[in-house]
Structure formats: C-alpha cells, structure tokens
Amino acid sequence: MSTIIEMKDIYKSYGRGEGKVDVLKGVSLTVEAGEFVAILGPSGSGKSTLMNLIGLIDTIDSGTYTIDGVDIHNQSDRLYARIRNRKIGFIFQKFNLIAKYNALRNVELPLLIQGESSHSAKTRALATLERVGLGDRWQHRPNQLSGGQQQRVAIARALVGNCPLILADEPTGALDSKTGQEILKFFQDLNAEGKTIVMITHDPHIASQAKRIIRVEDGLIQPA
C-alpha cells in the first residue's frame, strides 16, 4: 500500500503581530491509498485550513508535506498547478462550478487543462457524467440544475482526471439530508473501487460513514 498524504509538523497562521492567529499548531497526518478518511472538527478547529493545505490551494508556513511521493517544499507554481490538476480531485461545499459553462465543459476542464484534445475530453467527460447519473443533463448550465445535481457535476469534475486523491470539503453541507446521503453512498462506492477519499465535515454522523475519523480540535489532531 502506498502513502498518498504524508504531513509532518505542519504549522499555519494568519495575520501578523497582535492579530496573528495560529490555526494549525503542528499537525502530522498520514493517509494511505484506498482509505476513506473523514476529518472531523467544529468550526474554527482548523479543519478547513488543513484541507486547503492538503489541496495545495493555500501555502504551508512550516512542516513537510509529500503528496503521492512528491515533496511539495519550494516547488514552482507551475508544479503546484500540475499536482492540483493530476493528483487531486477537489469537491467544494459551494460546488464552485463555472456558471457560464454547461455541465459538460465544467467536467472537461481538468482534461483540457492537461492538454487533451476536445474529442477525447468530451468522450471521457460524458462517460463520467453518465457515471454520476447526469448523462442526459450535460448541456445544462449550473443554474439549470438542482443543488444535488450541481454537486454531482462537481464530483464528475473531480473524478474525470483519475486523480489518486479525492478531497471533499463539507460535500453535503449545502444539500438536504436525503441528497447528502446519496452523495455519501456514492463516495462509499467510489472508495470500494479503490479511490482514496479525504472528506472534511463538522457532523459526527456524516464522519461516521467514513472508514477512519481524524478529529481536529484547536489546531491539533486529537489522538484516536
């Protein structure tokens, strides 16, 4: 089994001087391939910051982080972009779809960014939309879809590139409980197929559906 995430002694703070807030105070974390991990914590615990650091959309103050064998210390922006594109499938609480693009182009984007041809990107994106149950909605724009459907488009976008790691930030936070449950079931299916999933949540009930729970409180990981 290979290690997907290896974080050691991560520190992160915001602001400076008097207003400086230490958000993460020495977090170490390991996630192996094939795991389904929930990072659980109340708001303000630092779990979202941790998630942003794992996803390389924010920068680490100190500590080491290796993702799928790549040490991200002092690398170029171009490499960070490449890692986000090839190694991480991001799913946000607010979906973060591009409103002017239809579902198909939203899902195609990670592939197009990789430099895939329009034809092959379209074939793969359509197959992935089919997989999340939106095969017939590919030409709809986000505002023509329900919240659950938008989240499924976002999941398709995270899946399409076959990234080793799926990162989900409160993926059910903006959905009703029934739709949320469907999404969680889908995550379990994905995990059963071998996908590594890291999910952030503040809800113990949702966290309990993952295989492993990591509790974050006050900027530190609580012993299990």
Next chain:
Amino acid sequence: MRPVEILRSVFLSVTSNKFRVFLTSLGIIIGTFTIILVVGIGKAGEAQVADQYSRLSVESITIARARGSGVTTTAVLSKDEALAMPESLQNVESVGVSTRISSEIAAGAISTAVTIQGINEAYADITHLEPLYGTLFTDEDSLMRSRYAVLGYNVANYLFDGDIEAAIDQTVLIKGASFTVVGVLDRIGGSGGISTSVSADSTSADDMAFIPYDVAIKYTSGTTRSGVSSAAQVSFVALANDIDSVKPAITEIQEYIEDTIGSADVYSVTDAGSVLESAQATARTMSALLIAVAIIVLLVSGIGIMNVLMVAVQERTREIGILKSIGAARPVILAEFLLEATFISAFGGLLGAGLSAIAPWALSFTDISFMPSVDGILLGIGFSVITGIISGFYPAVKASGLKPIDALNYE
C-alpha cells in the same frame, strides 16, 4: 491547454452574456468615437484656415483702409493712382483693385443673397481666380462697362441647380441690372465639400460673384471726385516682383501713398506672409485648445474604460480561483483574459469608429465642420483598444497571482 480550447473559452465567455460584453465595451465605443470626433473637428479647423489663404500669393501685399480712430483724414487713394504704382515703383509688378457690394443675385426664379466683388484683371490674377468654364472678363470689358459676371462655384451650382456649365451665356440679375455670365470659377473647395447653398458672409470665392470694377463702382453710393466712394470698401492688392522684394515694395508703397494723399496712415499695407502668420497663430491657438480638449477626453474615456473593465474582471476573481484549483497554470488563465480583453476592446473600438461615420451627417445640423481623418481613427481606436486591453489584463494578472484559496474566497 490547447490554444483552440483557450479560444473556445473566450468565445463561450463573450457569447454567454452578450449584453454584459456590450456594456463593457460601451466605454471603449464612446471613447473611440469622441477621440475621432475631436480630431476631426480640429483637422477641419486647420483645413479651413489653409483654404482661406491658399489663394494668396506670398508676394502679394494688401492695401486696405486702416480701421480705428487714429485715422482722421478722409483722403483716399483713387483707382488710377493705385494702378499707376507699378510704373513708378521698382518693386511692384502689378496692382489689383476690388470693391464689395452685397446684393441679391437672380437667375430666372432662383435668387440668393451674395457678396459681389468688382475687380480688375490684375486682382483676379493675384488672387488666382481660375475659370472652370468660360473665361474671365478683361480690363477692356471693364472700360467698356460691359455687364459681364463671373460666378463662384457654389453660386453657379445654386442658381443653375447643379448644371454649372449651362450657366455660361445666361443672364443673371444683380442690383436689378442684367449681366451676362461669361465664366464660372473652378471650385476652391476645401473641407465643406460641395455646398448646395450659398453663404452671403463667406470669404470664399466659391460663394461670391465677380463683375468688372468699373461696373461695380456705379452701384456703390456717394461717389466722389476720383470715382471712389468714401463708403465703398475699395481695397487694393499689389504683387511684388518676387519674395525678396516684398519688404522694399511695402516701403515704396507707403511712401507713394504719403506723396499722393499726404498721409500714409490712412492705409494699412501688409504682406500676405504676415496675414498668413496671424491666421496661423489663430489656428495654432485653436488646435492647442483642441489638444487640451482631446487630452481631457482621453483621460475621461480612459478612466471610464478602466473602471468598467477592471470591475468586470475583478468580479471574475472567483472564476480564476476555480480554474487555479483544478490545475490551470497562470499563463493559460492570462492568455484567456488577454484574448477576451483584446476581443472586447477591438469590438468596441471598431464599433466606435463605425459610429463616427455618422459624425459628418450629425454635425451638418450645426456650424461645426468635421473632417474625417485616418490619424483620428487610428488614434481613437489605438488609444481605446490599448487602454481596454491593459485595464482588462491588469486585474487578471493580479487575480491570477493570488493563492487559489484567496481568489476563491474573493467577494
């Protein structure tokens, strides 16, 4: 990302909200239009000055009654005294004489108010009056008191309803007397294009009619001993032998006037060069003013364009954050926004330039004349488009330099 896919993103972006694109480019449209307009008005002003004086030879010297309270004597220089100058003055080659009358001129049922000039051959020669059709009258015609008329281009065009050549040998009525049209002058032209009306105040030969001096003088009131009315506006124009003899000729003429009528102050003697210089100075002041206006226009439209585009791109900071979070590299994002800003700016610039095509028509309802110019169009499009591209690109540079999380959380 493949270039064709970047282009497709731009295409989707501009077609997904056409009204927003139009609003965004509105500043550029108006900016371009205004710049072209200001430059066109400036050019037309310059051209008018150039036109007005294009007929004047640099060797010509104007001898006109001095205006102002300093002139006490009523003594005048008679036509014969003036015309005798070339014989006695070494540096003067010829002397033209002219007088002005305002009159109606009529051909059949059509009539218009016009300025009539009574002139001799030398005057026509010095001021370069050239016939387009027919001929000019001679000094002999003038002595014979032949009632011949030569019409300016616009006058003939108006009286004969566009059929200018048909004016020759027709009869026109001036001051109630019938005159035979012997010639029509070539168009002096200029900025106004062919005018379908005649301006009675115009100083352009296009808007005047010419008759022999000795015929014209009969229609001026209060004739005195020398056949020159004190009320009549009689002026002379002398031609110096060459450019170098202009200065000595002026001195000679002033001495001649003093010897003849006892005072040199009654007439102001000026060479065309200084007349032209003062006109050019006026034109320079005017273009300085227009440049000042143009700079303000550039500033205002530039700020307008920046404002709109910067806000439009800033609002898309979140979109940039999404693109970054799924792995788009900065150059790809910048290429997309640069292309989009270029497209919107070029669209606005061309539309603004197209809009300026109606300027001549719109301004024809006013006294402002407009001359379309390539300079103005290039300046208008160039400035607006470059400002647009910079203002659209700069916020994208800033936004794409943010950490993805900061761009995503941008409100």
